[in-house]
Amino acid sequence: xxxxxxxxxxxxxxxFAEVAKRTNDFIAKNPDKKVIKLGIGDVTLPLxxxxxxxxxxxxxxxxxxxxxxxxxxYEGYDFVRQAVSDYYKSFxxxxxxxxxxxxxxxxxxxxxxGDIFSADNAVMVTDPVYPVYVxxxxxxxxxxxxxxxxxxxxxxxxxxxxxxxxxxxxCSPNNPTGSAYTYDQLVKWVEYAKKNxxxxxxxxxxxxxxxxxxxxxxxxxEGAKECAIEMCSxxxxxxxxxxxxxxxxxxxxxxxxxxxxxxxWYRRQATKFNGVSWPVQCAxxxxxxxEGQKQIKENLEYYKENARxxxxxxxxxxxxxxxxxxxxxxxxxxxxxMGSWEFFDFLLEKxxxxxxxxxxxxxxxxxxxxxxxxxxxxxxxxxxxxxKKVIGKK
Amino acid sequence: xxxxxxxxxxxxxxxFAEVAKRTNDFIAKNPDKKVIKLGIGDVTLPLxxxxxxxxxxxxxxxxxxxxxxxxxxYEGYDFVRQAVSDYYKSFxxxxxxxxxxxxxxxxxxxxxxGDIFSADNAVMVTDPVYPVYVxxxxxxxxxxxxxxxxxxxxxxxxxxxxxxxxxxxxCSPNNPTGSAYTYDQLVKWVEYAKKNxxxxxxxxxxxxxxxxxxxxxxxxxEGAKECAIEMCSxxxxxxxxxxxxxxxxxxxxxxxxxxxxxxxWYRRQATKFNGVSWPVQCAxxxxxxxEGQKQIKENLEYYKENARxxxxxxxxxxxxxxxxxxxxxxxxxxxxxMGSWEFFDFLLEKxxxxxxxxxxxxxxxxxxxxxxxxxxxxxxxxxxxxxKKVIGKK
Numbered sequence: 001x002x003x004x005x006x007x008x009x010x011x012x013x014x015x016f017a018e019v020a021k022r023t024n025d026f027i028a029k030n031p032d033k034k035v036i037k038l039g040i041g042d043v044t045l046p047l048x049x050x051x052x053x054x055x056x057x058x059x060x061x062x063x064x065x066x067x068x069x070x071x072x073x074y075e076g077y078d079f080v081r082q083a084v085s086d087y088y089k090s091f092x093x094x095x096x097x098x099x100x101x102x103x104x105x106x107x108x109x110x111x112x113x114g115d116i117f118s119a120d121n122a123v124m125v126t127d128p129v130y131p132v133y134v135x136x137x138x139x140x141x142x143x144x145x146x147x148x149x150x151x152x153x154x155x156x157x158x159x160x161x162x163x164x165x166x167x168x169x170x171c172s173p174n175n176p177t178g179s180a181y182t183y184d185q186l187v188k189w190v191e192y193a194k195k196n197x198x199x200x201x202x203x204x205x206x207x208x209x210x211x212x213x214x215x216x217x218x219x220x221x222e223g224a225k226e227c228a229i230e231m232c233s234x235x236x237x238x239x240x241x242x243x244x245x246x247x248x249x250x251x252x253x254x255x256x257x258x259x260x261x262x263x264x265w266y267r268r269q270a271t272k273f274n275g276v277s278w279p280v281q282c283a284x285x286x287x288x289x290x291e292g293q294k295q296i297k298e299n300l301e302y303y304k305e306n307a308r309x310x311x312x313x314x315x316x317x318x319x320x321x322x323x324x325x326x327x328x329x330x331x332x333x334x335x336x337x338m339g340s341w342e343f344f345d346f347l348l349e350k351x352x353x354x355x356x357x358x359x360x361x362x363x364x365x366x367x368x369x370x371x372x373x374x375x376x377x378x379x380x381x382x383x384x385x386x387x388k389k390v391i392g393k394k
Numbered sequence: 395x396x397x398x399x400x401x402x403x404x405x406x407x408x409x410f411a412e413v414a415k416r417t418n419d420f421i422a423k424n425p426d427k428k429v430i431k432l433g434i435g436d437v438t439l440p441l442x443x444x445x446x447x448x449x450x451x452x453x454x455x456x457x458x459x460x461x462x463x464x465x466x467x468y469e470g471y472d473f474v475r476q477a478v479s480d481y482y483k484s485f486x487x488x489x490x491x492x493x494x495x496x497x498x499x500x501x502x503x504x505x506x507x508g509d510i511f512s513a514d515n516a517v518m519v520t521d522p523v524y525p526v527y528v529x530x531x532x533x534x535x536x537x538x539x540x541x542x543x544x545x546x547x548x549x550x551x552x553x554x555x556x557x558x559x560x561x562x563x564x565c566s567p568n569n570p571t572g573s574a575y576t577y578d579q580l581v582k583w584v585e586y587a588k589k590n591x592x593x594x595x596x597x598x599x600x601x602x603x604x605x606x607x608x609x610x611x612x613x614x615x616e617g618a619k620e621c622a623i624e625m626c627s628x629x630x631x632x633x634x635x636x637x638x639x640x641x642x643x644x645x646x647x648x649x650x651x652x653x654x655x656x657x658x659w660y661r662r663q664a665t666k667f668n669g670v671s672w673p674v675q676c677a678x679x680x681x682x683x684x685e686g687q688k689q690i691k692e693n694l695e696y697y698k699e700n701a702r703x704x705x706x707x708x709x710x711x712x713x714x715x716x717x718x719x720x721x722x723x724x725x726x727x728x729x730x731x732m733g734s735w736e737f738f739d740f741l742l743e744k745x746x747x748x749x750x751x752x753x754x755x756x757x758x759x760x761x762x763x764x765x766x767x768x769x770x771x772x773x774x775x776x777x778x779x780x781x782k783k784v785i786g787k788k
Contacts, residue, residue, distance in 0.1 A: 001560040001591050002512035003651045007658050042464035052457035055673060056450045062637060063446035069636035070436035104498050104638075104668070111666025112506075115533060118396035135665045139509060166395040197395050242463035243456060244498075244671040259397045267401060271529045272505025274498070277638040279449060280671050 006141045013131055015360030022344065023354050035348070036383040038310075038371045039356040041175070043239045045302060047283070048295035051238065054286035058279030072275030075266065076102025076247070080281045083288035084247050093217045099249050099262070101269060102276050102284065106205050106233035106246040110169075111136040112272070113201060113229065113248070116264045117167060124165030126157035128176055128361035128368070130203070133169040142167075150364050155179045155322040155331060159192035168193060170218070171203040173210060176361045176370045177331040178323015180206075182214050186221045193227040199256060200228040205246075208237040208300055209307075210326040225251035229261070236328065238287040238296045245276060245284040303328050306373035306380045313384040317391055328373040331358065335391050343369050351386035400535045407525055409754030416739065417748050429742070430777040432704075432765045433750040435569070437633045439696060441677070442689035445632065448680035452673030466669030469660065470496025470641070474675045477682035478641050487611045493643050493656070495663060496670050496678065500599050500627035500640040504563075505530040506666070507595060507623065507642070510658045511561060518559030520551035522570055522755030522762075524597070527563040536561075544758050549573045549716040549725060553586035560592050564612070567600040570755045570764045571725040572717010574600075576608050580615045587621040593650060594622040599640075602631040602694055603701075604720040619645035623655070630722065632681040632690045639670060639678045697722050700767035700774045707778040711785055722767040725752065729785050737763050745780035 019039055027035055047055075061067035075081070078097065085097040103109050110132050123137045127146045134144055145165050147157035155177035170189060173180040181189070193200045202218040210216050218228045233246035240246075254261040276284075286292045311324035314332055321332035334343035340357030347353050347369075356372075358365030373380065413433055421429055441449075455461035469475070475494040482489040497503050504526050517531045521540045528538055539559050541551035549571035564583060567574040575583070587594045596612040604610050612622045627640035634640075648655040670678075680686045705718035708726055715726035728737035734751030741747045741763075750766075752759030767774065 001515055001593055001650045003653045003655070003658060004510050004512050007510070007653075007661060010661065044459070044462070044464070046459050046462040047456045049457060052453050055453040055456070059446055059449040059453060059673065059677075062441045062449070062633075063443060065438070065440050068438070068440040068633075070438070071635045072638075104671075107668040108666060116398050116401070118398050121395055132665055139662070139665065199395055239456075239462075241465045242672045244466075244668065256395045257397045259401075261397070264397060264401050267404065268533070271526055271533065272502060274501040274638065277498075277671055277674050278636045279453065279673060283453075 004139065006139050009138050010135055013135070013360075015356070019344070019354065019356060022348065026348050033352045035352045035354060036375070036379045037354040038375055038380065038383055039354045040372055040374055042241050043236060043374050044376065045239055045299045047239050047243065048287070048292060048299070050289065050291045050295055051283045051286045055243075055279045055283040058282035062278060069278040072278060072281065074269045074273055074275050076100065076276060077281050080285045083285045087288045088217060088219070091216050093219045095217075095219060095249055096252070099251055101248045101250065101265070102281060103246050103248060103273070104244045104276055105235065106203060106231045106248075107132055109231045109246060109248040110201070110203065112268070113231075113265070114140045114142075115268050115272070116261065117199075121166035122164065124163065124168045126170065126174070127363060128155075128358060128365040129169075130171055130175045131361070148364055149174070149177055149179070151320065151333075156181055156185060158185065159189055161192075164196055166196070166198050168198055168200045169203065170200055171205070173206040173323070173327035174329075175206065176329055176356070176358065176365070178327035178329035179331075180210060180212075180214055180326040183220065186215055186218060186224075190218070190221050190224050190227060194223065197256070198227065199254070199261070200224070202228050202230045204230055204232040206236055206327055207232065208296075209304065209328055211304065212326055214326065219249070219251075225253050227254070229254065234284055234287055237300075238292075239299060240284075243280060243283060245280050302377065303373045306375065306377060309380055309384055310371050310373060313388055317388060319391070330371045330373070332369050332371065334367050334369050338367070340366055340369060347387065347390070350390040351383070353383045353386055398533065400533050403532050404529055407529075407754075409750070413738070413748065413750060416742065420742050427746045429746045429748060430769070430773045431748040432769055432774065432777055433748045434766055434768055436635050437630060437768050438770065439633055439693040441633050441637065442681070442686060442693070444683065444685045444689055445677045445680045449637075449673045449677040452676030456672060463672040466672060466675065468663045468667055468669050470494065470670060471675050474679045477679045481682045482611060482613070485610050487613045489611075489613060489643055490646070493645055495642045495644065495659070496675060497640050497642060497667070498638045498670055499629065500597060500625045500642075501526055503625045503640060503642040504595070504597065506662070507625075507659070508534045508536075509662050509666070510655065511593075515560035516558065518557065518562045520564065520568070521757060522549075522752060522759035523563075524565055524569045525755070542758055543568070543571055543573070545714065545727075550575055550579060552579065553583055555586075558590055560590070562587060562592055562594045563597065564594055565597040565599070567603055567717070567721035568723075569600065570723055570750070570752065570759070572721035572723035573725075574604060574606075574608055574720040577614065580609055580612060580618075584612070584615050584618050584621055588617065591650065592621065593648070593655070594618070596622050596624045598624055598626040600630055600721055601626060602690075603698065603722055605698065606720055608720065613643070613645075619647050621648070623648065628678055628681055631694075632686075633693060634678075637674060637677060639674050696771065697767045700769065700771060703774055703778055704765050704767060707782055711782060713785070724765045724767070726763050726765065728761050728763050732761070734760055734763060741781065741784070744784040745777070747777045747780055
């Protein structure tokens with residue numbers, strides 16, 4: 001019996017463990033200090049009332065013989081798929097309901113989609129990067145190539161014409177850099193994908209944070225349905241991190257290597273997945289209802305205002321940053337030439353504020369730092385005041 | 395870009411589609427006939443009240459800031475893992491809570507577990523077989539070898555000493571044959587696995603149907619923790635087919651090829667899975683509570699009584715069958731030398747009863763037929779009476 005030796009090639013990811021360790025050590029030594037955490041990527045506000053009601057109703061239906069639900073369809077209930085399709089229509093993008101696969105979250109789909117591709121494809125990720133794209137492909141034995149995000153492109157990597165890739169992960173608005181692609185930038189990626197006979201795996205998990213007039217879906221770009229799969233999630237849109245529901249869109253027109261990609265993904269899901277819990281699908285559909293959309297906007301506005309508060313402070317301090325406008329993340333350049341971890345320690349000790357060192361997301365993250373807007377309003381304001389004080393002083 | 399060409403080697407599975415087609419054609423031509431379906435593998439009774447209440451409470455907690463839950467642990471909440479551990483203790487098997495991984499169902503785990511093994515392992519399945527074991531490994535490019543289940547071993551395949559395998563899927567009580575391994579039989583499989591340096595993937599999805607004094611877990615066998623991973627699900631135990639929750643047990647003592655299997659599976663789940671919905675985990679824990687165990691027994695007894703009714707009819711008719719005692723499935727030999735599909739058509743036309751042709755589960759299923767006990771009591775009784783009439787007549 002041989003194990004999958006590709007796992008040996010994974011770099012242990014100590015980022016959040018190390019953040020937690022240093023934070024806890026500090027708290028143990030300074031029990032009187034109030035530490036504010038702006039490092040978390042998890043939401044904190046509760047589900048919208050209409051979503052909770054739908055989930056409870058779904059649970060009740062499972063308790064009554066006449067309304068009991070057994071195995072769901074692998075691809076999700078039609079009314080949920082239709083709700084996603086209608087949601088896309090609301091911002092002018094045409095996605096057919098039967099191209100929507102409901103899942104237990106974008107992370108599962110991001111990882112599992114690799115099943116349908118050969119191990120000998122080269123995978124392009126932008127650096128800094130959400131580690132799942134890299135690790136899931138290292139597990140599969142694929143070669144990783146990089147497109148650099150840096151100050152020169154506003155931390156929104158563009159296709160490197162000298163590097164060939166078969167599979168391209170894009171995340172826009174980006175985790176961790178908060179940058180979001182414009183229409184013209186996405187056109188360039190679509191052109192690059194077509195030229196290289198590649199497939200774009202587009203992670204739109206943060207699309208609900210987009211405020212400016214930029215695409216909320218790769219399918220806003222003409223021709224994207226011939227080269228892109230889009231993944232999204234209700235985690236950040238509607239606070240579903242603990243509820244678990246996402247969706248992946250595979251256009252029926254997407255063909256590669258003499259195969260219809262939709263058919264292969266369908267077969268993968270039918271074989272290795274058994275659909276999403278009934279009450280969770282009911283909750284997901286409620287998010288897309290008129291009332292649901294109204295209610296989730298309150299939470300989104302709350303986070304967006306936090307992002308604005310943090311961004312304004314950076315503006316005041318004259319610190320370079322990306323994100324904050326179309327994203328819950330503020331990706332900032334550590335002041336005074338400090339390294340990521342150096343700034344982490346500085347901020348923890350002097351301001352008692354926790355963020356995430358950028359180098360945990362890739363080499364281009366060295367010297368950068370991520371703050372998030374998912375915290376409490378009062379804490380965010382207080383953290384920002386403290387940051388202004390200690391950085392102003394230095 | 396190359397797709398995963400192993401998908402080309404999958405045999406299209408038309409079994410249930412063909413069953414549905416022939417059934418619907420018959421109904422269309424005979425609208426006056428009352429067709430009874432004993433082919434389904436899905437449960438029909440609602441969730442237990444205490445389970446529904448726990449799920450509703452979980453949903454409510456997501457709607458309140460103070461009790462809101464964000465990202466769950468990849469491996470499940472400790473109180474659910476502990477509940478599974480205590481459940482095993484109740485039938486005398488020692489499983490540590492931290493060896494339990496909570497998931498969205500045994501099917502996902504059965505499929506995804508392959509990620510941690512090399513593609514060059516030989517996979518053994520018993521024939522007839524639950525198709526997921528075969529298809530998920532064909533997708534990964536693994537060679538499949540077979541252990542025959544047939545009348546000579548009571549449709550409970552034993553290790554073929556002349557065939558070497560690295561990964562062995564066992565399902566007991568078995569889908570589709572209903573046979574369940576005795577302690578001595580499992581000892582032989584554990585010995586075989588150890589001799590071949592193989593890992594057993596033990597699917598215990600039907601353990602709650604065991605009535606006789608036989609093992610409900612592979613870990614009832616000494617030494618199994620050095621060679622077996624066990625998967626189970628609440629789908630059949632507690633009617634969770636639409637609720638979606640299962641668990642996989644990976645002993646920390648399981649080592650292969652110089653690697654600790656627990657660590658690799660943990661890394662796989664941390665990278666490609668994001669845990670199970672909070673209300674679903676609350677519901678799962680409720681199943682294992684004292685009240686939950688009492689309530690789910692009512693449903694289990696209902697199905698078991700259906701199985702007894704079908705088995706008794708087979709006894710009366712002198713038809714060879716396996717299952718029915720420790721399983722919701724009755725696997726019977728088609729009477730008068732009929733083929734699986736021949737008997738399907740015969741039963742549909744003469745008795746207006748739908749079952750599942752055995753050959754859909756593998757070559758050893760030819761000439762056999764599966765009936766299930768998941769139907770309504772009155773329908774089960776009526777179906778059995780009709781079967782007795784038409785078979786007695788022939």
